[in-house]
Amino acid sequence: xxxxxxxxxxxxxxxxxxxxxxxxxxxxxxxxxxxxxxxxxxxxxxxxxxxxxxxxxxxxxxxxxxxxxxxxxxxxxxxxxxxxxx
Numbered sequence: 001x002x003x004x005x006x007x008x009x010x011x012x013x014x015x016x017x018x019x020x021x022x023x024x025x026x027x028x029x030x031x032x033x034x035x036x037x038x039x040x041x042x043x044x045x046x047x048x049x050x051x052x053x054x055x056x057x058x059x060x061x062x063x064x065x066x067x068x069x070x071x072x073x074x075x076x077x078x079x080x081x082x083x084x085x086x
Contacts, residue, residue, distance in 0.1 A: 009036060009065040012074040013081070016061045024064055024078050031077055033070050038063040 012035075013024050021040065028035050039062045066074045 007067045007069055010068050010071045011038075011063045011065050012071050013064040013078045014061040018062070020081060021062050021064065024081055027077055027081070028064070028066070028074060031073070033066055033074050033077070035064050035066045035074070038065060 015021055015024070018040075021037065025035065025037070039060060064074075064078075
């Protein structure tokens with residue numbers, strides 16, 4: 001995704017656990033960092049489900065992307081977030 005100021009969105013976090021994604025989104029909202037989420041809601045679209053891996057092997061993990069100028073800040077904010085946190 002390209003933003004109007006010619007910066008690009010980069011993936012800063014990914015997980016197959018929707019609870020962890022919700023927590024990450026909440027943390028980014030609190031910090032005022034805009035983001036987009038790729039792959040949310042498509043885990044079961046193809047009928048494969050998550051098959052014990054935490055994510056659909058066809059669609060992959062859910063990804064959170066931010067503009068590259070906020071990527072380091074977002075990564076630092078989310079660095080300790082794990083599936084065990086939910």
